[in-house]
Amino acid sequence: MKGLLPTTLEPLGRGHRLLGAAALALILAALVAVFVQAPTEKHLGDVQRIFYFHVACAWTAFLSFFLVFVSSLAYLRTRRAAWDMLAVSAAEIGVVFTSIALLTGSIWAKHAWGTWWEWEPRLTTTLLLWLIYVAYLMLRSAIPEASRRATFSAVFGIVGFVDVPIVFMSIRWWRSIHPAVVSGRGMDLDVAMYPAFFLSLVAFSLVFVSLLTLRTALERSRQQLEEMKRRAIFDLGGEVSHG
Amino acid sequence: MADVWYLALAYGIIWLGLFGYLFRLSRQARDLGQELKVLRDVLATESRDEPQWDDAPGFDEEPQAAVGERLAASHPAPGEA
Numbered sequence: 001m002k003g004l005l006p007t008t009l010e011p012l013g014r015g016h017r018l019l020g021a022a023a024l025a026l027i028l029a030a031l032v033a034v035f036v037q038a039p040t041e042k043h044l045g046d047v048q049r050i051f052y053f054h055v056a057c058a059w060t061a062f063l064s065f066f067l068v069f070v071s072s073l074a075y076l077r078t079r080r081a082a083w084d085m086l087a088v089s090a091a092e093i094g095v096v097f098t099s100i101a102l103l104t105g106s107i108w109a110k111h112a113w114g115t116w117w118e119w120e121p122r123l124t125t126t127l128l129l130w131l132i133y134v135a136y137l138m139l140r141s142a143i144p145e146a147s148r149r150a151t152f153s154a155v156f157g158i159v160g161f162v163d164v165p166i167v168f169m170s171i172r173w174w175r176s177i178h179p180a181v182v183s184g185r186g187m188d189l190d191v192a193m194y195p196a197f198f199l200s201l202v203a204f205s206l207v208f209v210s211l212l213t214l215r216t217a218l219e220r221s222r223q224q225l226e227e228m229k230r231r232a233i234f235d236l237g238g239e240v241s242h243g
Numbered sequence: 244m245a246d247v248w249y250l251a252l253a254y255g256i257i258w259l260g261l262f263g264y265l266f267r268l269s270r271q272a273r274d275l276g277q278e279l280k281v282l283r284d285v286l287a288t289e290s291r292d293e294p295q296w297d298d299a300p301g302f303d304e305e306p307q308a309a310v311g312e313r314l315a316a317s318h319p320a321p322g323e324a
Contacts, residue, residue: 046246050253057257093264100260104253111249207261214268221275225282232286 016213023210026203030056033196047111050104052196055181056204057101058126063208064094065133065164072157075150081223084150087157088140089215091133093208098130113177121170122178129167132160146223 034052041048067090075083105123106116117123136156143149171180180188181197189197 047249049250053254053257096260096264100257103256103260107249107253107256111246211264211268214265218268218272218275221272225275225279228279229282232282 016210016217019206019210019213023203023206026199026206030196030199030203033199038196039190039192044112047108050108052193052200053204054101054104054108055197056200057097057104059201060204060208061094061097061101061129062164062168063205064090064097064212065129065161067212068094068133068136068157069161069164072154075154076158079147081146081150082220084153085216085219085223086212087153088137089212089219091136091157093211093215095130095133095137097204097208098126098133102126102130118177120178121174121176122167125163125167125170129160129163132163136160 030052034049038049038052040046068087071083071087071090074080075087102123105126109118109123110116136153139156140149140153143152170176171178172183182188187194
């Protein structure tokens with residue numbers, strides 16, 4: 001039994017360290033673009049610079065929840081635990097980025113609209129999105145049995161994703177005071193702001209991949225350890241009863 | 244000046260969120276490592292003590308309970324800590 005235990009947790013390879021370094025380098029490059037290269041917006045002044053990382057966080061959250069959706073579908077089709085691990089990892093990261101997007105948006109709103117919060121469609125649907133995935137994580141922690149937990153979460157992950165396109169389209173479907181970066185006419189952004197904007201999107205996407213690798217490895221190690229514990233208890237119990 | 248305050252607050256939240264999450268992940272990894280070490284220690288102790296188990300008092304219920312207790316001690320359930 002002892003020989004079956006790993007000596008350490010799943011090690012993160014050189015590839016992951018390189019990914020982390022690349023993400024950090026791109027974030028630094030994005031910061032330079034945001035604070036040095038991008039022009040100061042004439043109405044909002046420097047506070048407009050919140051926009052670049054705020055949108056990047058929202059984009060990363062959408063990416064995370066899309067991955068939860070795809071992984072959940074794949075889990076229900078194959079019943080492979082790896083898909084469930086990917087789904088929970090992506091959901092947790094999605095909640096972190098949605099939280100950041102909500103908070104930074106609120107700060108931007110205080111300056112632009114004079115209020116920290118407005119119950120308008122984009123903000124309300126985003127808050128709902130955050131609540132859906134917090135509930136997803138709470139649901140997981142409430143179900144102890146692994147396969148039941150994975151099945152319920154997968155169904156929840158698929159249904160919950162319905163809110164993502166609603167968040168995106170909310171400013172077109174309903175009257176909203178939230179600015180639209182991408183409208184029916186294309187990008188509604190000064191061309192000089194493009195480098196900072198796209199660099200921030202790429203940097204945060206890479207941060208997402210890096211965090212996802214880390215979180216998935218942790219989840220895999222946790223489940224391996226749980227399995228080892230069950231087997232250790234079972235084996236020792238068996239030795240006792242055969243003793 | 245208010246501009247700079249809002250900007251600093253927003254970017255502060257971004258870094259706090261990202262590094263806070265990274266810190267949480269590294270703490271979870273450390274806790275898992277400790278749990279693994281305890282499990283290895285328990286199993287090593289049990290396999291070393293194996294030949295003498297017949298003479299040990301409370302043999303019938305001890306080994307399984309010992310694993311559970313030591314793991315629980317190293318990792319208290321949420322709310323117990």
